Amino acid sequence: MLDKSLSEDMAMGILGTSIGLEVVAFSNVAQTLVASHMRMGVVVSEERDRLFNIDTVEPILGEAAAGKILQSNGMLLKVLYALENACKKPYVRPQGGTD
Numbered sequence: 001m002l003d004k005s006l007s008e009d010m011a012m013g014i015l016g017t018s019i020g021l022e023v024v025a026f027s028n029v030a031q032t033l034v035a036s037h038m039r040m041g042v043v044v045s046e047e048r049d050r051l052f053n054i055d056t057v058e059p060i061l062g063e064a065a066a067g068k069i070l071q072s073n074g075m076l077l078k079v080l081y082a083l084e085n086a087c088k089k090p091y092v093r094p095q096g097g098t099d
Helices: 008-019 028-035 060-071 075-087
Strands: 021-023 039-044 051-055 092-094
Touching: 008 021, 008 028, 008 060, 008 075, 021 028, 028 039, 028 051, 060 075
Parallel strands: none
Antiparallel strands: 021 092, 039 051
16 A cells, blocks of 8 residues: 555556656656656666656556555555645646647
């Protein structure tokens, strides 16, 4: 079961793909999500200050996480609040934006 202290990174990994959010390349969140296999790193900049990333190859990971959330009492609301907070930060944007 998911921990009660849900981070914004986790919320992005769980629902970001489903609702079409992108994690910008210069954020630490990009590194965290790639390291936890929730996004795939495709290019590291020459200066190593940007990690360009895309959604995971297997959407089934997001579906499995969503299924787990729906089984947990009150977890969906926690995920949505964490995702809302993440969307207010400069490292999240709708897919298709530019760096």
